[in-house]
Amino acid sequence: MVTHPVLVIGAGVAGLTAAVELADSGVQTVLIERNSTVGGNALDLYKAFPTDDCFYCFEGNRWRPGIRKCFYRSALLDQPNLTLKINTTLKEVTGEPGKFKVVLSIGPRYVDPVKCIMCGICMEHSKAFSLISPQCQPQAVVYNPDKADEGVARAVEECPTKAIDIEAQPSEETINVSDIIVATGYHEMQPVNVDEYGYGRIPNVITQLELARMLDPNGITGGVLTRPSDGERVKSVLMIQCVGSRDEKYYPYCSKICCIFALKHANIIALERENVSVNIVYMDIRTYDRYERYYREAREAGVNFIRGRVQRVKPSENGGIEAIVYDSLLNRYLKFDTDLFVLSSALEAPKGSEEIIKALGLRESNGFVAPADLETEENVVVGDHVYACGTALGPAEVPESVTQARAVVSKILQSRM
Amino acid sequence: MAETKDKIDPPVTLVEPIDMSRLDSSFRKEIQSMPDGNELNACFACSTCTAACPIANQWTYKPHQLIRMILLGMREEVLSSKEIWECLTCFQCQERCPQNVRVTDILFDCKNLAAEEGKVPDSIKGLAKELIEKGQLYVITADWEREDLDLEPEVPGMSTDEFREILKATRTGKIVGGE
Numbered sequence: 001m002v003t004h005p006v007l008v009i010g011a012g013v014a015g016l017t018a019a020v021e022l023a024d025s026g027v028q029t030v031l032i033e034r035n036s037t038v039g040g041n042a043l044d045l046y047k048a049f050p051t052d053d054c055f056y057c058f059e060g061n062r063w064r065p066g067i068r069k070c071f072y073r074s075a076l077l078d079q080p081n082l083t084l085k086i087n088t089t090l091k092e093v094t095g096e097p098g099k100f101k102v103v104l105s106i107g108p109r110y111v112d113p114v115k116c117i118m119c120g121i122c123m124e125h126s127k128a129f130s131l132i133s134p135q136c137q138p139q140a141v142v143y144n145p146d147k148a149d150e151g152v153a154r155a156v157e158e159c160p161t162k163a164i165d166i167e168a169q170p171s172e173e174t175i176n177v178s179d180i181i182v183a184t185g186y187h188e189m190q191p192v193n194v195d196e197y198g199y200g201r202i203p204n205v206i207t208q209l210e211l212a213r214m215l216d217p218n219g220i221t222g223g224v225l226t227r228p229s230d231g232e233r234v235k236s237v238l239m240i241q242c243v244g245s246r247d248e249k250y251y252p253y254c255s256k257i258c259c260i261f262a263l264k265h266a267n268i269i270a271l272e273r274e275n276v277s278v279n280i281v282y283m284d285i286r287t288y289d290r291y292e293r294y295y296r297e298a299r300e301a302g303v304n305f306i307r308g309r310v311q312r313v314k315p316s317e318n319g320g321i322e323a324i325v326y327d328s329l330l331n332r333y334l335k336f337d338t339d340l341f342v343l344s345s346a347l348e349a350p351k352g353s354e355e356i357i358k359a360l361g362l363r364e365s366n367g368f369v370a371p372a373d374l375e376t377e378e379n380v381v382v383g384d385h386v387y388a389c390g391t392a393l394g395p396a397e398v399p400e401s402v403t404q405a406r407a408v409v410s411k412i413l414q415s416r417m
Numbered sequence: 418m419a420e421t422k423d424k425i426d427p428p429v430t431l432v433e434p435i436d437m438s439r440l441d442s443s444f445r446k447e448i449q450s451m452p453d454g455n456e457l458n459a460c461f462a463c464s465t466c467t468a469a470c471p472i473a474n475q476w477t478y479k480p481h482q483l484i485r486m487i488l489l490g491m492r493e494e495v496l497s498s499k500e501i502w503e504c505l506t507c508f509q510c511q512e513r514c515p516q517n518v519r520v521t522d523i524l525f526d527c528k529n530l531a532a533e534e535g536k537v538p539d540s541i542k543g544l545a546k547e548l549i550e551k552g553q554l555y556v557i558t559a560d561w562e563r564e565d566l567d568l569e570p571e572v573p574g575m576s577t578d579e580f581r582e583i584l585k586a587t588r589t590g591k592i593v594g595g596e
Contacts, residue, residue, distance in 0.1 A: 277442075285461070299458045302445070304488065307462055311432065324434045329462050329485050333434035 004178035005030050005083075006412060007102055009090055009356065012040020013398050014390025015183030016076075017405035023081035025413055030175060032088040032104060034352065037136035038076065040185050041391075044133075044209055046216035046223070048398050049264050050291060076137055086113075086138065089352065091172065093180070093359050097384035100177045108168035110145075113138030115163035122159060126151035134218050179385045179412050180360065182369055183405070186391035187350040189244045189251070191343055197243065198313045198341075203229040204321050205313065205341045208239075208258065211265055225273060227339050230319050234276060237269055238323055238338040240310055241282040244346035251346045253366055256395040258344040259286050263294040263303075265342070270301035279304040279336060281325050289397065306334065313341055347395040360386050368394045380407045387411060440490035447530070448487050453522030460484045466510035466520045476500045480510050480520055487523070496531040502538050529588075537592050545592040548584055552577020 005028035008019045016038060019031040031038075042048060076084055087107030095101035111129075118139060122129040128147040143166065156164045188209045192200040199205045204227050206214075217223035225234035239262050244250035259282075266278045280303060287295050299305065308328040316322040320339045327334050349367030356362075362382050363370035369388040371379045382388045387408040390401035448454040466480040473479045478486065478500050486495050495501070501524050510520040531537065537545075547554055557563075557572050564570075584590060 295461065296459065299461065302458065305462065306489075324432060327485070329464075330482050330489075333432045334489070335434035335436045337438055 003028070004099070004176050006179045006181065007032065007100070007175070007177040008181045008183060010034075010040065010183035010185055010390075010392065011038035011084065011086075012183060012185040012390060012401075013042050014185070014392070014401040014405045015040075015181070017402050018181050018183060018389060018408050019082055019084075020075040020079065021406060021409045022412065023075070023079045025409065026081065027412065027416070028081050028083075030083045030085065030177065032085045032090065034087070034089050035132075036086055036142045037132050037138070038084065038086070039133070039135065039137065041188070041209065042398065043135060044216070045212050046219075047264065047268065049260050049294065050289075050397070050399065052264070084138070090356060090359065095176070097386070098178055100180060100385070102175055102177055102180070104173045104175065106171045106173060108170050110143035110164060110166055110168050111140050112163045112165070113140035115161040116140035117161055117163075119160060122155035122164060125155040125158070128152055129155060179387065179415075181408055181412075182356060182360070182362070182382065182386065182388040182392045183390050184350055184353045184356060184369075184392045186347040186395060189346040189348045191243050191345045194243060194250075194343075196310060196312060197240065197343055199343055202313065202315055202321065202341070203227075204315075204339060205343065207343050207345045208261055208265060211237075211340070211342050212261075215265065215268055225269065225276060225340065227319065229315075232319060232339070234339040236277045236320075236336070236338045237266075237279070237340045237342060238321070238325075238336050239266065239278070239280045239342040239344060241280065241285070241344045243343040244348075245344075246283075247346075251348060251366060253394070254286065255344075255347040256286075256288050257347070257397050260288065260291045260294055260397070262342075262344045263287070263291075263298045266298045266303045267294065267301055270298070270303050277302075277304070279306060279338070281306045281308060281310060283307065283309070289400075347391065353392065362386065362388075365394070368392065378411075380404050380411065385415075435491070437489070441492040442490045444490045444492040444495075445488050447492075448523060448526055451523075451526040451529075453519040454526055456516065456518045457484070457487065457523060459516040460488065460518045461516060463515060465513050465515060466518075469509040469513045471507060471509065472503060472505055476503070480524075483527075484518065484520065484523070487527075495527055496534065496536055499538065501527045501531065502541055532588060532592060542592055545589050548589055549581060549593050552581040552584070 006022055008015045008029060008031045011031050011033035015031060019029045022029045037043065076082065085104065085106060088104050090102065091105045092103040093100055118131065118141060122141060126149050128144050128149060129141045131141050152166060156166060188207055191197060197205060206228065213219045214221055214225060215223060226232060227234055241258060241262060245253065245255040245258065262280060266280060269276050269278050282305060285295055306325055306327050308326040311324040311326055311333065313321055313323045316337055320337055321341045323336045323338060323341060325334045325336060353367065357364050357369060360383060363372060369382050369392050372382050379393060380387050380389050389404035389408045390396055449457050462481055462485060464481040467473050470480050478498055483495060483500060504521065504524045506521055508521045511522065514520055544554065
């Protein structure tokens with residue numbers, strides 16, 4: 001009878017699903033997360049396809065009590081088999097498959113999430129304290145020592161529950177685990193090197209994830225589309241697909257979900273925001289899986305699709321952006337005056353995944369984790385007692401990540417029978 | 418929004434682009450509001466219509482390009498094009514369209530709009546004139562075919578007078594300069 005816990009690396013959609021379902025099945029589970037909150041990239045999404053709902057609310061999770069938006073929270077708080085460790089990374093793995101000895105580096109716990117009541121007093125006194133998201137889990141403010149100012153001492157003093165300890169130190173912990181699940185997710189490429197798009201040089205050039213944050217009613221602009229340069233209302237948006245994807249200079253693969261999330265954003269803008277026109281420049285629209293309806297809806301909503309590429313982008317006199325686009329269907333060049341230029345940037349392996357792949361001796365493909373045996377259909381098996389799910393295996397949609405996480409859970413439960 | 422150190426702009430080129438702000442973005446809605454235009458937006462530019470067209474090889478603007486031009490708002494260029502008048506109305510494009518865009522019917526809509534604005538090619542005006550004057554485009558004559566079929570040289574009871582009167586009052590009459 002195996003009694004060692006299972007280690008899950010990464011608390012995004014895939015990692016959370018795997019951890020919660022293992023714990024629910026009676027398996028001790030340790031879930032580690034590099035950041036200060038769970039949720040991963042999905043935390044920044046206003047709506048996730050294909051349900052246009054909060055990312056975790058898919059059929060199968062709905063039995064859990066709690067408000068509909070945050071089923072996973074109650075599991076993280078109440079499930080005794082699940083231990084969540086935030087600000088934690090994998091330092092070292094020794095031992096043998098089935099009996100791994102894992103060293104975790106745990107970041108300093110400046111704010112005790114059990115004591116924090118998120119009253120916000122500390123945030124009033126110092127910029128070093130912030131709330132990452134109203135949906136964050138653990139539900140606690142985060143302290144950033146790099147931003148420490150004179151207000152910190154007062155914040156510590158006035159904290160009604162004495163939850164703050166700015167002297168906290170990082171620590172290490174060694175645990176024995178039977179299986180390891182890699183759910184390290186993806187990172188959206190920062191396309192600073194793609195000269196023609198001016199990202200990083202022109203303020204109104206943003207990426208799709210930055211747009212998602214802007215569309216989020218809980219975000220900085222309260223869901224209003226404004227130009228980052230001057231805060232003016234956005235009247236037109238130009239999107240460009242395949243930035244860094246299907247490009248031998250960056251990533252040769254198709255990032256698989258950019259078309260759908262661009263269409264999702266285009267539909268939100270065209271249907272939920274008043275008088276904003278949307279143009280999408282593409283080479284191919286690929287609505288992977290069953291999502292052709294997003295494309296159809298976008299066309300019906302009046303979104304303009306231009307097959308071609310962008311010739312040049314420069315700031316315009318009225319504070320927006322002037323973009324010249326080559327329309328390959330018409331064999332003509334079109335000049336757009338737009339407020340936001342949104343890049344559908346490639347999804348790449350996140351920082352640190354190289355080290356994890358090396359530490360666990362896994363196969364690699366374009367920076368992502370590759371299945372141990374490419375001949376089988378068991379994509380989630382990446383090593384002996386080592387599994388991967390979600391975008392750690394390459395770009396994937398939310399339902400796919402959830403399905404893979406469940407496949408991993410099923411594999412582990414079968415191995416323990 | 419990330420910051421990087423300044424880079425040099427891409428080189429200036431000699432491209433003269435179409436200024437989107439000068440196009441008529443309401444043109445799409447105008448066509449869409451016409452009886453057969455409701456599926457216009459569904460076009461995803463697969464160019465099946467152009468593949469099906471028996472005449473597009475002679476055209477500057479192919480059928481899928483005309484649809485793109487309508488969607489972009491290139492009203493002037495579409496309504497002044499010779500292509501909309503040269504359409505053979507074989508309906509192959511419309512039959513094959515995977516998104517049910519009524520391509521041929523949309524070209525009819527364009528012809529109607531162009532005619533409203535007086536943008537009718539001389540060859541078409543000639544046909545209209547013929548209709549108004551003779552009531553028919555092909556005048557039936559006593560030829561050998563009728564003879565071979567044992568038909569009388571004249572079509573009995575054939576009169577186009579009433580038809581001519583009706584045509585005069587329609588837009589056909591308007592094309593040739595009537596009211």
